[in-house]
Amino acid sequence: MNDKRRISLLFFVLVMIFFYLPIVMLVTLSFNNSKNFLWTGFSLKWYIELFTSSPDLWQAFGRSILIGLTSSVFSVFIATFGAIGIKWYNSRLKNYVKFLNYIPLILPDLIIGVALL
Template identity: 50%
Template sequence: MKPGKFAFTMILIVLLFFYIPIFIVVLFSFNSSKSPVWTGFSLKWYEKLFTSSAHIWRTFMNSIIVGISSSFVSVILGTFGAVAMYMGAKKFKKLMWTTTYIPFIIPDIIIGVSLLIFFTTIHLRLSLLTIFIAHVTFSIPYTMMIILTRLQDFDKSIIEAAYDLGATRPIALWKVIIPIALPGIVAAFFMAFTLSIDDFVITFFVAGPSSTTLPLQIFSMVRFGISPVINAISTLLLVGTIFISILLRKYVRYII
């Protein structure tokens, strides 16, 4: 087999291995029965999702609220951190890079346990607030790295020219640095939002009894058997993610 055909075959196998399970989830969300055997096309699981699954939508709204708010805060903090790393001295950059990189390699279960101990120590009741704080904590390193990558593509002479023209640091930040970093900021927001919506391990440790998010709800439902309603909501989340990705790609391409 020629190298080109072999590479194409391997890529095809990897793509099939990755997408076939997703396709099965989507397919069986339209199955007319609960059995893992196709028995006919039906929309009754979507009807059940929208008519008799109030608890699922409640947890979905919790995930949306936490996802949007934590992503917004983590992007603000990540932007200031990225600007500080971009404009700071070399020794400061090395220190910031090290402290920012560490959360990437720490297992989620360690972060979850440490946050739980911290909240218990300061007597903060587990709720959506603790989930929000936890999601901001693990999202900041991702937002910083994405925004910093964007800033590194530009020469500092642009910012220095703004200073020479009389711009103060706040004006240079708002009029020069933020517009330059805007595509990275938008990408960082959606990355943080995706991480927040998807997170289970850390949320499991810091969620209270009345602050369940969608991943926790799906996990509790799976323990009693896989319901086609889970397939339905998974399909809707997949469609929503694809839609957001398309909008983000067009938006970033427009403002670059």
């Protein structure tokens, strides 16, 4: 391996650690027995408290599911009619719509996630 390749591999590994280490730490420490950062033992106490302490949580969860399902149904209808329109009609707008359709496939998910922060 040449030096350029090693440096790029090292940079890639460091960036992946920067992005994913906080997530791994958060999930790991969510099973900690105490509120402190130091590990004192495995426990599901915080998850039990989360899911049993407030009925508002379940109401919010139900609303989130309802909004997700509703937006999915509307998205399917819009996408279906958009695809039919792209297939049947020839216009200058057709190429622009095709380009916009490929943007989510071209951009990596991490870039979109960071951009939405």
